[in-house]
Amino acid sequence: MTGVIAPLFAVAFGLVLGSFLNVVIYRLPRNESIAWPGSHCTSCSRALSWYENIPVVSWTVLRGRCRTCGSRISMQYPIVEAVTGVLFLAGYEAFGLTPLLPVRLLFGCAMIVLFAIDLEHQILPNEITLPGIAVGFVASVFLPPGWTSSLIGLLVGGLFPFLIAELYARVRGREGMGMGDFKMLAMVGAFLGWPIVWLTLILSCVLGIVIGGGALVISRRGLATRIPFGTFIAVAALICAYAEGPVLRLYEQALRAYLTWAGLGS
Ligand SMILES: [Zn+2]
DSSP states (O other), X not given: OHHHHHHHHHHHHHHHHHHHHHHHHHHGGGTOOSSSSOSBOTTTOOBOOGGGOSTTHHHHHTTTBOTTTOOBOOTHHHHHHHHHHHHHHXXXXXXXXXXXXXXXXXXXXXXXXXXXXXXHHSOOOHHXXXXXXXXXXXHHHHSTTOHHHHHHHHHXXXXXXXXXXXXXXXXXXXXXXXHHHHHHHHHHHHHHOHHHHHHHHHHHHHHHHHHHHHHHHHHOSOGGGGSOXXXXXXXXXXXXXXXXHHHHHHHXXXXXXXXXXXXXXX
C-alpha cells in the first residue's frame, strides 16, 4: 500500500503547486502581487470558490469557462497543473526522499514558469533568473553537483553562449539570443553543474532546430522566429535535470561514435 501512497501524494502535491505556478505565470509579467488578491476570474474579477480551484478537475467540469461571465479560461491552467503533477512524480522517482528532491523540484517549477512566460511574453523575468543563480549555487555548496561544478556551470552557461551570440550579432547584424537567455543558462549551470549545462545547451539548440524548423515548414509564416529560445532551454534543462544518467550516457556514446568515425577514437 505504501508503494502507491507516496507517488500519489507527490502527484497531488504537484497539482496543487501547479495552481500556484499559474498565478505566478499570469501575475509576474503583469507586475501584479503574487499573494493578493486570491484566485479570481481574470475577466469578471469574481473571486473563485474552493470547488472552482481544484487542479485540472475544475477546469474540466466547467468546460474551460467562467461560471458567471462565461468567458474562456485558458488551456494553460490545466496543462501547467498536470505538468507540475508529472514533474513531482518524476522527481520522487528520480531522487526519492533526499535533500536533493526539494532543490530539483524548485528548479523544475522555475523552468515551467519561465517556459510559459517566455512563450507568451518573450521575456525571462530577472525576478526568477537572478535569485535562481544564487539559490542554485548555495544549494550546490551542500549538495550535488558541488560548488566548483556549479561555479564553472554558472560561467559556462552564462558566458559561452553570450560570446557566441556576440559573434553572431557582429557577423549577421541582428540579435539571436537575449540577455534573459544567458541569465537563465547561468541559473541552469548553477543548479546542475557544468557537464549538464553544456548538454542542456546542445539539446536546446537541437530542439530549437527540429521544432522551430518543423513549425516553420508547417506554418510557412515564420512561426519559428516567434518561438523564444528560453522555452527550448526550459525543456532541455528539465530533461537533463531529471534524466541526468541516461542523457550523459547517450552523449558519451554519441561522442565516442563521432570520434571513431573521425578516426580519433580507439
Ligand atoms: Zn468571469
